[in-house]
Amino acid sequence: MVYPSIRDWLFSVKTFAAAMLALYIGLALELPxxxxxxxxxxxxxxxxxxxxxxxALYRVFGTAIGAAGAILVVPPFVESPYLFSVVVALWTGTLLYLAISERTARSYVFLLAGYTLPMIALPSVTNPGGVFDLAITRTEEITLGIVCASIVGGAVFPSRLAPTIIERTDTWFRDAAFYSTETLSGRIAGSAISAARQRLAATINGLELLLSQLAYDHTRPDILARAHELRGRMQLLLPLMSALADPLIALYNSGRHSWPDGLEALLADVIEWFNAPLPAASLGYHPDPSADALRARIAAMQPPPAAMASWDGALLSSALWRLKQVVNVWQDCRTLRIIITREEGSWRPRFRHWRLGGTERYFDRGIMLFSTGSAVGAIILACSLWISSGWADGAGAVTLAAIACCFFAALDEPAPMVFKFFTSAAASVVFAGIYLFAVLPHVHDFPMLVIIFAAPFIFAGTLIPRPQFNLAAMLVAVNTATFISIQNAYDADFLVFVNSNLAGLAGLLYAFLWTRVTRPFGAELAAARLLRSSWADVALTASTRPIDDPRNLAARMLDRLMQLIPRLAATDDHRHPSIESFRDLRIAFNALDLRRLTRKLGGEVPAAIDHVLEGVREHFETCVDQRVRQPVPAGLMASIDTAVARVTAQGLANAGAPGATSQTSARLLRDALHALVGLRLSLFPATLTTPTPPEPETAA
Incomplete structure (x- = not known):
């Protein structure tokens, strides 16, 4: 068992002090x-x-918006109960959709606005004339708690978020070093490397929310910008390392389980550099002589044009080109890590590519609409049951059902978390009952109230910082404080307590059953939809249809992959969907490169490349139509081999021509060759050997 740390105890005591301060001020101001x-x-x-x-800031805004909405909704609709229920449900669903569409801390504004309206509007149906006062006092009470939490948290031993982000990135660096070591050693499958891949993606996803909160941590704008740059580079390492794995394995197999001369030593030095500690900081730019030396060795091993006419030469050139990209990205990550940690220095990005710069994120709008629709349906049905039954305390049941559905709407399978909410609330009812009827009758002043609250609330507070207990501990603390319902004067009624709190538990149990019935699919459905969406985008990259912004398309595909990997279980299968999904992304990126290059190349090469892209498009459109991954047509391999042969032939023909134009053409042809090799290895990973030469064309 891991006992709470000093930091956990400090946080808990600060939180308890802020809670007691808020309660004291609320009692002094005679808030309801x-x-x-x-x-x-x-x-x-x-x-x-x-x-x-x-x-705190977003909760204030969200509460104010929800309260204003309640004031606007209750008077005109309260006389039509069923229409009123639909209006409340649609408000909550609309704001919930906006909340799960925003993956930063700002989503809290929409979430709070969504479920604050039913919290205020539903209890007001019996007294619609008092909705304004209820909205104002609810906003005042919540704002008071927020202000106290912010002041105490910021004034008493404040703990900054930046060190935690650095700790997260350090964990990512360790996992990335292990993942890269395994990949560069020729191992791309196995439970350990698959688990590392999942952890890397999960860390990258988690940083998005943390970085959105970093601006409120007195972090300088330039350091915040560098933190976002680091996360972007961290995203790139996984697909780049994956793209390097296939040509390395193909080289190893074509050499009868041996590397080409010099490559083994180069890879060993790259592995050593990946596992090396960060260099000592120096003011200004942070050079890395080891990275410069590795790039020089990579350039020296580049095969001449004549050698690239063979499959082994093309593989070696592709592997070296991708290895240089990996070195550049890793150097960028190391440099940015130094700048963020020591808050000094400048950055000159080493990795540059025309696809960089996209900002678009991927959202599964269908799942989002279904999730919000499920919440809307739950509220409407709960309201209908309340109205038809005439239950006096039914508003509490509907309110907690709405809150539970909103809290966990973004999860693939929300029912287990809703049930945890239910069990936490049930425990809170027991604790609140003990305090309310056995302890509080003997309390006659506020200091004594603080003393009797200290032990349980401070203990619960020590669990809140720990991820495995965070939700349960927070819910127990919040629900216990709410169910006890401290007022200026003791006025507890057992029947009122039981009826009101049983209503809340009934609402949570109803929410659990509703989510279990309407959303039983789990991560499998989300993963399948992500895969099909990815196939559709791969088909788009290989088509002749116009793409508004290829950089945003690339960013969307990469973001979707980071969402997909944590949903796939660790495995030692080299055909696992996580590995195949990386190959899908590489196919799309290579297709984008080829589309861009065909406009600049001449001769017979563009027609051959277009034929390859047409085959890629047809294959992935078939996958989308059949809703399952299909075998790649064997004819596509022959098309790629033909295109490779034409690229290398044109490269040899241009090799002897002097001048800058010839050098540009050679670079473009080399880039086309690398993209074609990447396509072949990604589409046919089981044939990482020498390709079959294309049959000679016969004259018509």
């Missing part, structure tokens, strides 16, 4: 529900100042 101020402290508190501030 001062316990909401106390509960709000536990909702927004985070071990890090930046995260607390961002969450």
């Amino acid at each position: 529900r001062p316990y909401w101020a106390m509960a709000s402290v536990y909702i927004v508190s985070n071990p890090f100042v930046g995260a607390t501030r961002s969450k």
Whole structure:
């Protein structure tokens, strides 16, 4: 068992102090529900100042929007209960959709606005004239808790978010070094490397939210920009390393389980450099002599044009070109890591590519609409049951059902988390009942109240910073504070307590059953949809259809891959979907490169490349239509081999021509050759051997 650290205890004591301060002020100001101020402290508190501030700011905005919506909705619709239910559900669903469309901390604004309206509007149906006062006081109580949490968290031993981000990146560096070592050693399959691949993708995804909170942590804008640049480079390493693996394995197999001369030593030195500690910092630019030496050796091993006419020469050229890209990206990551840690220095990116610069992210709009539609349906049905039954406390059931559906709508399988919400609320009801009827009758002043609250709330607070206990501990603290319902005067009624809290538990149980029935699919459905969407984009890259912005298309595909990898279980199968998905991405990137190059090449090469792209498009469109990955047509291999032969033949023909034009043409042909080799290895990974020469064309 891992006991709470000093940092956990400090966070818990600070949070408890802020909660008691909010409760005291709420009681002093005679707010109707001062316990909401106390509960709000536990909702927004985070071990890090930046995260607390961002969450607090967005919670204030979201609460204000939801309260304003309740004021607008209740008076005109309260006399039509079923229409009122639909309006409330549509409001919540619309804001929920906006929340899951925003993957930064700003999503909290929409989430809060979505479920704050039913929290205020539903209890107001019996007294619609009081909705304005209820909205104002609810906003005041929540804002009071937020202000107390922000002040105490920022003034008393503040903990910055930046060191945690550095710790996350250090973990990523260790996993990346292991992943790269395995890949450069020729091992691309296995449970260990697959698990490392999942951890790398999960770390990259998690950094997106943390970086959106970093701006509230007094971080300089230039350091924040470098942090975003680092995350972008971290995304690139996985597909680049994957693209390097196939030509290395093909070279090893074609050489009868041996590397070409000099390559083994080069790879060993690259592995050593990947595992080397970061160099000592120096003011200004951070040079890396080891990376410069590796690039020089890679350039020296580049085969001449005549050698690239053979398959082994083409493989070696492709492997060296991709190895240089990997070295450049890794150097960028190391340099950015130094700048972020020491907050000094400048950056000159080593890895440059025409596809870089896209900002588009991938969203599965179909799943998002289904998730929000499920929440809307849950609210409408719950309201209908409440209206038809005439249950006086039914508003509490519908409210907690709506909150539970909103909280976990973005998950692939929300039912287990909703059930955890239910069990946490049930535990809170028990704790609250013990306090309310056995302890509080003997409390006659606020200091004594603080003393009796200290032990359980401080203990629960130590669990909030720990990911495995975060949700349960936070829910127990928030629900217990809410269910006790501290007021200025003790006025507990057992029947009222039981009825109101059983309503909340009934709403959570209803939400669990609803999500279990309507969303039983889990990660498998999400992964399958991501795969089909990826195939559609691969077909687009190989088609003649116009692409608005290839850089955004590349960014969208890479972002989708980072979402897909954590959904795929670790395995030792070299045909596992995670490895095949990397190959799909490489096929798309190579197709984009070929589309760009055909406009600049002459002779017979463009026609041969177009024939290859047409075959790639047809294959992936078939995969999309059949909804399952199909075998690659054997004729596509022959088309690629023909295109490779024509590229190398034209390269040999141009090799003797002097001048800058010839050098440009040679570079373009080499890039086309690398893209074709990458296509062949990605489409036919089981045939990483010498290709069959194309049959000579006969005269018509």
